[in-house]
Amino acid sequence: MGREGGVKIFIIFILSAVIGLCLVGCDQLPLPGKGKEQKATPKPPPQAAPQQAASSPSTEPPKEIERDYVYDPTGKRDPFQPFIAAQTPVKPVGEEIPVTPLQKYDLSQLKLVAIIVGTGDGSAMVQDSEGKGYIIKKGVYVGTNYGKVKAVLKDRVIVEERYKDYMGQVKEKEIILRLHPPGEEKGK
Numbered sequence: 141m142g143r144e145g146g147v148k149i150f151i152i153f154i155l156s157a158v159i160g161l162c163l164v165g166c167d168q169l170p171l172p173g174k175g176k177e178q179k180a181t182p183k184p185p186p187q188a189a190p191q192q193a194a195s196s197p198s199t200e201p202p203k204e205i206e207r208d209y210v211y212d213p214t215g216k217r218d219p220f221q222p223f224i225a226a227q228t229p230v231k232p233v234g235e236e237i238p239v240t241p242l243q244k245y246d247l248s249q250l251k252l253v254a255i256i257v258g259t260g261d262g263s264a265m266v267q268d269s270e271g272k273g274y275i276i277k278k279g280v281y282v283g284t285n286y287g288k289v290k291a292v293l294k295d296r297v298i299v300e301e302r303y304k305d306y307m308g309q310v311k312e313k314e315i316i317l318r319l320h321p322p323g324e325e326k327g328k
Contacts, residue, residue, distance in 0.1 A: 217307055229285035230302040230310055237281055242266070242274050247283040252297055252317040262292035266317070287315060295319050 231237070242250070245268050253273065254265040261278040268274070276282060276297070280289045287299040297317040305311055 228304045230304055231286055232302075237286070240281065242276070242280070242282045243284060243286070245269065245283065247287060247299060247315055247317070250282065250317065252319050255292060255294060255297070255319055257292070257294045264292050264297050290314065
């Protein structure tokens with residue numbers, strides 16, 4: 141039984157050690173059908189009947205009742221609404237605005253091609269995406285968001301739009317149409 145017998149005894153020793161460790165570890169795990177019997181959940185102590193608690197004076201101060209948190213959304217934006225595209229245009233009230241062809245185009249589709257400045261407020265010419273030109277002056281409504289021409293200057297036209305933000309507050313923003321936008325050559 142020389143070398144073969146020693147190897148077999150060594151393998152049996154290793155296997156028995158592994159099985160022994162597994163059994164010790166499994167002893168801590170609940171077995172099927174045995175888990176409910178091992179751990180008994182303690183029952184809460186019976187509460188005194190409301191009549192007994194009211195009739196017997198107690199020396200303990202009354203316990204403060206914990207209230208559930210209630211979310212108050214006033215003054216906060218809706219977290220499920222997108223905040224980037226949450227601007228809705230505000231139609232001016234009190235004035236009857238006839239819909240012109242200029243109000244069918246977004247301001248980004250209009251190109252400022254000429255400005256006439258002299259006496260008075262001045263006027264300008266914008267061109268739509270189809271190449272048709274329109275004359276605009278101060279006070280004219282332009283664009284799909286009821287933008288109103290605020291001023292016609294020698295190199296630009298300032299258009300003011302009113303919109304409601306995500307909080308419902310009415311805000312104003314100025315959009316500038318430039319005669320020669322940056323990056324465009326003047327000589328063309």
